Amino acid sequence: MGVGIEVKNLNAWYGQTHSLVDINLNMPANHATALIGPSGCGKSTFVRCLNRMHETNPIARATGSVRMGDIDVYKDASPVEIRRRIGMVFQRPNPFPTMSIYDNVASGLKLNGFRNRRIMDEVVERSLRGSALWDEVKDDLRKKSGASLSGGQQQRLCIARALAVEPEVLLMDEPASALDPVSTSKIEDLIFNLKSQYTIVIVTHNMQQAARVAENTGFFLNGRMVEFDSTHKIFTNPSDKRTEDYITGRFG
């Protein structure tokens, strides 16, 4: 099951650049939360702070608190453990090109030293079913490489790979921006279905997509979170003029 995420006074820097300023936010468990805002507004930095990927950059640092369920992300667990519990899917699908479909999905388990073949088979099948890819690849699991799949299939393969290590949260950074409308629709259906088991945070430039998939939406601008509310409120009657100007295309 997913867990809620509570962010308090989160600040982040790249060198001297103050990229995130005093972010406070509660993302409920088993909901999809969309983050929108113009390029460079800090939304991707924000999600990278949630699973401590931000700190992989040597000039980056962050302060404040991120709680995921009962765990303080920055105090109670190692970055490796956090990244197991918080899966991430990126803009461009990045399957391991030389690995088979099966090995792509199983890679996280293998990295964690998991060796039981029968259970591994079960996890691979469950993950591929979870990402709605099973029916399309079940006959080619070991025959085809991840790179041989279409872009949309590759993205669902990456989602299966993330699901295989049984995370509680899925971060998606523009997961459909490189996909055609049919593949995009499959990813959106997937997000809808995955919500029952995971908490989802999705960064998107596509506001219609945010409106379709997320219960809550946050609008970022210049490193600050201007407004966070139900998606319905944000897209029909936002409280802040800057949010309204952005979503109606009056600036950005």
Added chain:
Amino acid sequence: MTRIKFHQSLDELKEKLLVMAGMAEQAIQRAIEAYRVRDASICNLVVRSEPSINRLEREIDQMALDLLAMEQPMAIDLRFILAVIHINADLERVGDQAVNIAVRVREMEAFPSVDLPVDIPRLAELAAAMVRKALQSFIEGDAEMAASVLTMDDQVDKMNEAAFYALSTLIREKPELTPQALNALIVARNLERVGDHATNIAEDVIFWVHGKDVRHHVRSDV
């Protein structure tokens, strides 16, 4: 991503709706004038204006539909387009009411003019004032002005109700005046409907400006 073309299209949509508003308002004013002076030639003008209003209604709906389909508007822009679609329908019906009144006035020509115990001109003035004010609130995007239209509707309703009782009493007491009384009754009802459409327009302005749905209004919401 400043959407210049989209915002120009919204301006064009507003301008077109204002043309429609001008035509509907003119139709109702002419119908009222026709009633006041019992002039069939004015009635003809009203009836002849209806096809133009109907054509404009279709054009505005098409423009709004195109914008919804092509631009996926959000927030205040989305509310504006929805409000325009509703207001457009109400204006067309204001035009219909004007035609209904004009038809009644023509009918009344066949009967001798009599004094009736109703103040139709005053009711007409109030209904027309509601339409004017509702449209002004749309032009200015002024939700407070729109809210004031809603309170005027109560007065129109009361006047229509009073007309109903006065005229039904007259019919009972002087059955020979039934045709004139019935015509006046229908005109009063038409004017009350005009007030209702003005109320709808005002509610749509409030929705557009504040995102608040005050239809079937609980006055405290307004």
